[in-house]
Amino acid sequence: MRVVLVICLVACKHAAPKAAEEPKLDFSAPWVDPEKFWITGAPPPSRPLSDALANANAPTIAITGATILTAAGKRIDNGTIVLEKGAIKYVGASAPAPAGAIVVDGKGKVVTPGIIDAHSHLGVYPAPAGKGNAEGNEMVGPVTPQVRAEYGYWPQDPQIERALAGGVTTALILPGSANLIGGRGFTVVMRPARTAREAAFPGAPSTVKMACGENPKRTYAEKGGPQTRMAEYAAFRAAFAEAQAYAAKQGAYVKARAIWEDKRKRAATQDAKRKDGKTIAGEGAPEVVPVDLKLETLAGVLRGDVLVQIHCYRADEMAQMIAVADEMGFRIRSFHHALEGYKIRELLAAKQIAVNTWADWWGFKLEAYDGIPENAAMLTEQGVRVTIHSDSAIGIQRLNQEAGKAQAAGNRVGIQIDDNTALRWITANPAYVLGIDSVTGTLEVGKRADVVLWNTSPFSVYARAELVIENGQVAYDKAKGMRASDYELGDSPLDRSKP
Amino acid sequence: MKGAVLVVAFVATTAAAEPIAIVGAKVHVKPGQVLDNASLVIDKGRIVGVNVPAPKGAKVIDGKGKVVTAGLVEALSGVGLVNVDLEPQIVDGRFGPLDPVHADPVHAGYDARDGFDPRAVTVPVARGGGVTTVIAAPAGGLFAGRSAAFALDGGATPVRAPAAMHVELGAGGATATGGSRGMGIELLREVLDDARAYGKDRASYERNAKRRLIADRLDLEALQPVLAGKLPLVVYAEAEADIRAALRVAADYKLALAIAGGTEAWRVAPELARAKVTVIVDPTANLPSNLEASAVHDDNAAVLDKAGVTVAISTLGGTNGARVLRQLAGNAVAHGMPWARALAAITTSAAALYGIARGTLEKGAVADVVVWSGDPFETSTGADVVIIGGVVQSLESHQTKLFERYRKR
Numbered sequence: 001m002r003v004v005l006v007i008c009l010v011a012c013k014h015a016a017p018k019a020a021e022e023p024k025l026d027f028s029a030p031w032v033d034p035e036k037f038w039i040t041g042a043p044p045p046s047r048p049l050s051d052a053l054a055n056a057n058a059p060t061i062a063i064t065g066a067t068i069l070t071a072a073g074k075r076i077d078n079g080t081i082v083l084e085k086g087a088i089k090y091v092g093a094s095a096p097a098p099a100g101a102i103v104v105d106g107k108g109k110v111v112t113p114g115i116i117d118a119h120s121h122l123g124v125y126p127a128p129a130g131k132g133n134a135e136g137n138e139m140v141g142p143v144t145p146q147v148r149a150e151y152g153y154w155p156q157d158p159q160i161e162r163a164l165a166g167g168v169t170t171a172l173i174l175p176g177s178a179n180l181i182g183g184r185g186f187t188v189v190m191r192p193a194r195t196a197r198e199a200a201f202p203g204a205p206s207t208v209k210m211a212c213g214e215n216p217k218r219t220y221a222e223k224g225g226p227q228t229r230m231a232e233y234a235a236f237r238a239a240f241a242e243a244q245a246y247a248a249k250q251g252a253y254v255k256a257r258a259i260w261e262d263k264r265k266r267a268a269t270q271d272a273k274r275k276d277g278k279t280i281a282g283e284g285a286p287e288v289v290p291v292d293l294k295l296e297t298l299a300g301v302l303r304g305d306v307l308v309q310i311h312c313y314r315a316d317e318m319a320q321m322i323a324v325a326d327e328m329g330f331r332i333r334s335f336h337h338a339l340e341g342y343k344i345r346e347l348l349a350a351k352q353i354a355v356n357t358w359a360d361w362w363g364f365k366l367e368a369y370d371g372i373p374e375n376a377a378m379l380t381e382q383g384v385r386v387t388i389h390s391d392s393a394i395g396i397q398r399l400n401q402e403a404g405k406a407q408a409a410g411n412r413v414g415i416q417i418d419d420n421t422a423l424r425w426i427t428a429n430p431a432y433v434l435g436i437d438s439v440t441g442t443l444e445v446g447k448r449a450d451v452v453l454w455n456t457s458p459f460s461v462y463a464r465a466e467l468v469i470e471n472g473q474v475a476y477d478k479a480k481g482m483r484a485s486d487y488e489l490g491d492s493p494l495d496r497s498k499p
Numbered sequence: 500m501k502g503a504v505l506v507v508a509f510v511a512t513t514a515a516a517e518p519i520a521i522v523g524a525k526v527h528v529k530p531g532q533v534l535d536n537a538s539l540v541i542d543k544g545r546i547v548g549v550n551v552p553a554p555k556g557a558k559v560i561d562g563k564g565k566v567v568t569a570g571l572v573e574a575l576s577g578v579g580l581v582n583v584d585l586e587p588q589i590v591d592g593r594f595g596p597l598d599p600v601h602a603d604p605v606h607a608g609y610d611a612r613d614g615f616d617p618r619a620v621t622v623p624v625a626r627g628g629g630v631t632t633v634i635a636a637p638a639g640g641l642f643a644g645r646s647a648a649f650a651l652d653g654g655a656t657p658v659r660a661p662a663a664m665h666v667e668l669g670a671g672g673a674t675a676t677g678g679s680r681g682m683g684i685e686l687l688r689e690v691l692d693d694a695r696a697y698g699k700d701r702a703s704y705e706r707n708a709k710r711r712l713i714a715d716r717l718d719l720e721a722l723q724p725v726l727a728g729k730l731p732l733v734v735y736a737e738a739e740a741d742i743r744a745a746l747r748v749a750a751d752y753k754l755a756l757a758i759a760g761g762t763e764a765w766r767v768a769p770e771l772a773r774a775k776v777t778v779i780v781d782p783t784a785n786l787p788s789n790l791e792a793s794a795v796h797d798d799n800a801a802v803l804d805k806a807g808v809t810v811a812i813s814t815l816g817g818t819n820g821a822r823v824l825r826q827l828a829g830n831a832v833a834h835g836m837p838w839a840r841a842l843a844a845i846t847t848s849a850a851a852l853y854g855i856a857r858g859t860l861e862k863g864a865v866a867d868v869v870v871w872s873g874d875p876f877e878t879s880t881g882a883d884v885v886i887i888g889g890v891v892q893s894l895e896s897h898q899t900k901l902f903e904r905y906r907k908r
Contacts, residue, residue: 127787366585369897393788394785404879413906
């Protein structure tokens with residue numbers, strides 16, 4: 001009986017395209033740690049973000065007759081969107097579907113970009129939460145920039161299917177906030193996979209998670225500190241001072257290496273002319289700077305290659321972090337949680353630091369005591385880029401509703417937040433926070449085909465995602481129900497092989 | 500001095516139970532009974548009726564375009580007990596596996612009435628979300644203790660206390676009993692047996708002429724109304740096995756059982772319906788987070804309701820988050836529960852379970868009323884007017900005051 005409930009809701013309303021096949025494993029380009037390249041002084045290679053756009057396996061899909069909210073300022077009634085080879089081919093007024101396209105009737109429905117969550121622990125704090133699979137916090141020391149969420153990410157976490165059913169196509173998976181510097185984040189496409197690499201968002205820039213305030217204090221008060229906020233900021237400064245010295249050594253090495261290469265080239269020419277058989281080109285190369293994975297992450301921050309994501313609640317603490325960043329010479333991409341952001345909204349706007357926050361969480365600890373539901377609206381009004389994030393495997397499933405609540409909170413006090421703005425909180429703005437806004441986050445021609453078809457306004461409590469399309473392929477189809485994770489096979493209401 | 504001012508303010512609000520007429524609104528008299536463009540009349544703290552003449556001098560509230568429901572009843576709450584989760588000074592009724600005084604997991608004698616702070620910072624925030632009554636319930640240990648129902652009008656007198664006895668099975672209860680769920684059930688039966696023995700012959704207990712009883716005297720005393728079937732026993736259980744065990748215990752001892760948590764309750768729906776067991780659920784709890792209870796799904800509430808089980812929707816102990824109660828109801832609707840049943844699940848279900856005469860707008864009911872700007876479950880809707888016991892409540896809170904202070908440029 002349960003099974004019937006799940007299956008037959010939408011089945012007959014449109015000809016649903018086929019769900020994506022199991023992705024094929026790609027062994028063509030084995031993962032290479034970019035740090036390795038520092039041994040020779042070469043810059044770390046990075047896949048171009050444009051790799052996220054093309055998808056040879058994606059069919060042509062046309063959604064017609066729908067209300068399209070582009071998150072790029074437009075609302076198109078009775079519009080058509082055409083997706084081809086993984087990217088958006090057309091978005092605009094009603095248009096005929098291309099020949100051979102899978103046509104989805106969007107009448108009475110709403111199309112938006114895929115939802116992006118700038119703060120998630122899916123895969124590193126998975127369900128089931130057993131003793132054996134909690135990966136989010138390396139709580140052996142407060143400064144662990146060498147660790148990566150990617151290494152702990154379980155790509156078969158049953159929470160992934162549920163987030164996907166909530167319309168989420170991309171998320172930033174972060175280490176937890178027990179540590180001051182918790183490690184690198186991992187930008188993923190929201191899809192179950194067999195390897196972490198399969199789930200990686202192609203070409204997404206690297207990120208690092210930092211945290212100030214109560215959590216590191218609580219974790220390390222009796223484990224050698226920091227015991228106070230005083231020690232926290234001292235530790236941040238010490239870590240970056242060390243990183244500066246390391247980066248300087250690397251810089252000196254790169255320079256010396258270039259001089260040496262040049263000298264060797266010239267010497268080789270001279271050697272070729274010599275007749276005595278002696279050579280001068282064999283002179284020793286400058287000594288390589290040994291790679292330090294801890295400092296490598298921080299040096300990346302100083303170079304601007306690694307986007308800084310900081311968990312901070314209180315206004316005064318965000319100001320302290322800004323002071324540390326200014327002194328040490330790095331930029332903060334965004335603050336996470338930032339419940340008191342509204343108190344320093346001018347500062348955040350001036351520094352162009354984005355804010356990821358909740359619609360209405362507050363009060364679970366003292367540093368969260370002054371959270372108010374108007375935070376997102378007030379910051380937006382000030383010109384700060386705001387996202388509504390989840391930090392929760394439950395919350396990630398309805399970020400659309402959370403944006404709706406934060407929108408309503410603004411509107412009720414006279415800070416008008418239109419649908420486009422509220423939609424950007426969960427699409428375009430988190431794309432910016434993750435550094436992938438050039439390829440996703442809005443419905444514009446040429447962007448990645450990350451698209452959700454909703455049964456009604458996405459901000460409604462009754463909204464359900466009917467189709468979730470990633471890179472042009474259907475990743476979730478409500479008519480077919482949620483895919484059971486491997487963990488749940490054989491023992492789950494999702495596994496329909498059993499009543 | 501400060502205390503005196505507070506007391507005066509409190510008296511001033513309770514004294515203001517003037518007659519009220521909410522006119523031109525869509526009124527949900529009770530779940531399933533809706534009247535459009537109706538007038539709701541309140542006097543002397545009670546509902547006078549719908550579309551009846553208003554008393555002279557009644558305060559008129561324009562309800563045009565608005566929706567009126569009974570105040571929401573949160574069936575399992577931490578409001579007033581847990582004020583800031585991570586600050587133990589202002590957390591009450593949250594126990595570790597062993598009660599620190601008696602070093603056992605049985606603290607049936609705990610009374611949430613004594614731990615409840617009617618002026619907690621969470622109270623006005625919950626009220627602003629249309630929650631007018633909470634059942635403040637303890638958690639932790641095997642016998643967590645007794646809950647108390649409070650109206651969120653700042654009053655220190657409970658609506659009902661004790662409201663229920665609370666027990667934890669599953670992983671939580673098992674932690675308290677050496678990691679074994681079977682041991683948890685064994686201890687549960689042992690304590691109930693002891694309470695029965697104590698109740699039959701208190702005199703020999705007082706003479707110290709009784710076999711050793713494993714619970715303390717006030718715990719045994721607190722369990723008497725539970726054994727008499729007069730005080731509900733709310734068992735927190737997620738897994739099917741634990742729910743079935745609770746059903747067996749309740750049948751053996753003839754207890755008035757309710758299940759809280761209940762993520763796998765849908766698997767036991769017919770049995771729960773037959774035994775008339777209310778199930779308190781969070782309809783968004785759809786993650787297989789616990790190894791013990793993996794069979795979870797979004798339509799738990801809908802399936803239970805369809806099978807005839809009385810469902811109460813709850814945040815399951817939420818405090819600062821109590822105001823999302825209506826959003827939880829909306830999500831149950833989005834996953835198949837009829838709208839009126841979801842309204843019942845946040846009003847009448849809990850009221851009936853705990854024996855509180857609230858949760859409807861029928862003639863003679865206590866006037867706990869919310870005027871909503873629209874569909875109460877919708878994200879875009881707010882509570883415009885909140886009335887408790889016939890008195891219009893202030894919607895100011897720590898949060899609204901912060902907003903006002905920082906709104907100024």
